[in-house]
Amino acid sequence: MAVPFLLVTCFFVFLYSGMRHAYIEQAKRLARFTAVCIADRIDPEDLDAIKTAKDMTGETYKKLQDTLISFHNSAELIRYAWIMRRSTAPGAKTSDYEFVVDLPSSDEDMNGVIDDDEQTDLPGTKYDASPYPALINAWNTSGADDTISPDPPRPPLLSGYAPITNAAGRTVAVAGADVTAEDIEKQLFAVRVMVFTFGGILAAMFSAVIVLYCSRRDMLQQISNMNTELQHKNERLEEATTLRNDLSNMIVHDMRNHMTIVSGYSTLLKDSLKDYQHTHNAETSDIWHQLETAIKQLIDFMQDMLILAKSESGKLAPHFQMTDVKELISESVKCCDSIASLNKISIETSYPSGPIESHVDRHLLIRVIDNLMLNAIKHSDSYSKVKVTLATSLNDADQNIILITVADEGYGVPPEIKNNLFKKYHAGDNSVAATKAIGLGLAFCKMAIEEHKGRIYLKDSPKGAVFVVELPWCNNDPTTAASQGSGGKA
Structure with a gap:
């Protein structure tokens, strides 16, 4: 041929x-x-x-x-x-x-x-x-x-x-x-054009002869297809293994955040016990309650690791249920307030008057809010503010959405890392003005929000960093709502 x-x-x-x-x-x-x-x-x-x-x-x-x-x-x-x-x-x-x-x-x-x-x-x-x-x-x-x-x-x-x-x-x-x-x-260019044009015509004539030989290659093609399919399966298996490892790293990252909270509450509790005679007993009980909550969340994350280790797909498996997003954010704010107090940072909140109920995975979403708030506290100066806002709106498709905004007054995100902000293992340098050690946390946030059929992004701001989370406001599973239309509240 x-x-x-x-x-x-x-x-x-x-x-x-x-x-x-x-x-x-x-x-x-x-x-x-x-x-x-x-x-x-x-x-x-x-x-x-x-x-x-x-x-x-x-x-x-x-x-x-x-x-x-x-x-x-x-x-x-x-x-x-x-x-x-x-x-x-x-x-x-x-x-x-x-x-x-x-x-x-x-x-x-x-x-x-x-x-x-x-x-x-x-x-x-x-x-x-x-x-x-x-x-x-x-x-x-x-x-x-x-x-x-x-x-x-x-x-x-x-x-x-x-x-x-x-x-x-x-x-x-x-x-x-x-x-x-x-x-x-x-x-000589004109000569080449003439020669190659004539050659192309002659090659086209030979192509008719080549067609006669195609049947002889069918068996080889089938073998090649089988090898390709096997290669793709191996690649998918490797991707699943890699993703499982990445998710494990993300969960460990979250455990570190909650260990920070535990450390903060432990410090406060220690100081409270030293001056017990001058401290109201109810305040000590409240600190102890927050410490227990943080420890419980840490245990939940360890349970996630066990579930992930047993998972065959290596993907997140969200469990959606009707949840008051306002109450969920309030819980996260209360949990992070101690570490903010230690850093002399105040947390301001802005919520609608009534509850905002939607079908979400409570554990995943509270981990996202914790990540965003801890990042904001970590990269804020003393005596500054972190503002958490909950609101509802319509997206470009006129669908009802829930907007969660976490804004700080820190140094913001350097332009050179904005494009890689939500990628795994990405981190800034060690300078004061840089964003540090946020790669895995934000990568997890992006993955968790996308499981809710929502999106997370960094909003332009003259000062500090403003992270925005958009979630579908729906009464049923967001994966079902995404395939059936808006599914939003009236």
């Missing part, structure tokens, strides 16, 4: 190579012919009058230059035309040449600048002809370069040469005409 294509490819490669060789030979003949014509038009005695750059202002130089210009303009491929002679300096070699006449400076590429390769070479400018045997031999007979050669600062060239002889038959100079590789390539 590959043999016909190989044969066709080889055929067109040889065809193009042959046509390219023929075209380059044609360019060599053109350059040589132009050089011979220039040499035939030049009066050798005029060259004796050109010695230095001062002679460029004379009529003789202008006449010689006009001759070069006329040949340059008459042949489209001729980029440069010039006259050189051998150097007469003491010790000069046969390969040491110098310019006599060159084309005037002009903006050939029309870029608004006279580039180095567009500058006129002044009479007497030295030129080393040793890389160009045809130029050295041109003192005796006309010829052309065998291949395209570099000629800095000019682009790669293919040049033709012809001797200029006096009445006695002695060579006094060499006329040259150059064709650039770029101009040759432009002409």
Whole structure:
């Protein structure tokens, strides 16, 4: 099956190579012919009058230059035309040449600048002809370069040469005409288009033959499909294992937050017991109650780890039930108030007057609120405020939603980490103005809120950080509501 294509490819490669060789030979003949014509038009005695750059202002130089210009303009491929002679300096070699006449400076590429390769070479400018045997031999007979050669600062060239002889038959100079590789390539482009177009037509004919061989590959294709399916299953298994590990890390992160709360309440309780005679017993009981609540939440998280370890899918398994979101947030605020007090930070709340009941997973949502509040406290200065707001609204689809906002007056989130804020394991640097150690917590928040078919995002704020949680306000399972429409409250 590959043999016909190989044969066709080889055929067109040889065809193009042959046509390219023929075209380059044609360019060599053109350059040589132009050089011979220039040499035939030049009066050798005029060259004796050109010695230095001062002679460029004379009529003789202008006449010689006009001759070069006329040949340059008459042949489209001729980029440069010039006259050189051998150097007469003491010790000069046969390969040491110098310019006599060159084309005037002009903006050939029309870029608004006279580039180095567009500058006129002044009479007497030295030129080393040793890389160009045809130029050295041109003192005796006309010829052309065998291949395209570099000629800095000019682009790669293919040049033709012809001797200029006096009445006695002695060579006094060499006329040259150059064709650039770029101009040759432009002409070859049309050749390539023709060759490859014809090749495409021929390849299309062979494609009909290839169809006959497709049936022989069916069995191999089936095996390949089975291998691909097996590979995908292995990848999904690896993803499930990775996700299970990530969730375990997130739960451990939450445990650390609640251990911070336990530590805060323990400190308060310790101070309270020291001054028991000056402290009301009810206050001590309340602190003890908050400590028990935090410990209970820590036990719940440990239970989550056990459930996760037994899970085969490695995904969160939320349990939705009707919950008063207002009461849930109040519980979280009360739980975090001790750590805020230790840091001399006040927590302000703004709730609707009545209850806000919706179908949510109580444990997941309270963990989200705890994470956001602890992050806000952690990155706030002393004597600042953390504001927690609960409200209801309509989204762009006119569906009822619950809005939970946690705002602080800290340093905010640096712009360079905003795009990665909710990615796993992401954290800022250790500077004061940076957000630190929030990667796993916010990654968990995003995962938990998305399980509720909601979203969490960072809102632009002139000061501090403002995190917003949007949840569907619904009477039934949000996963069912998402598939059936709004399902919101009237």
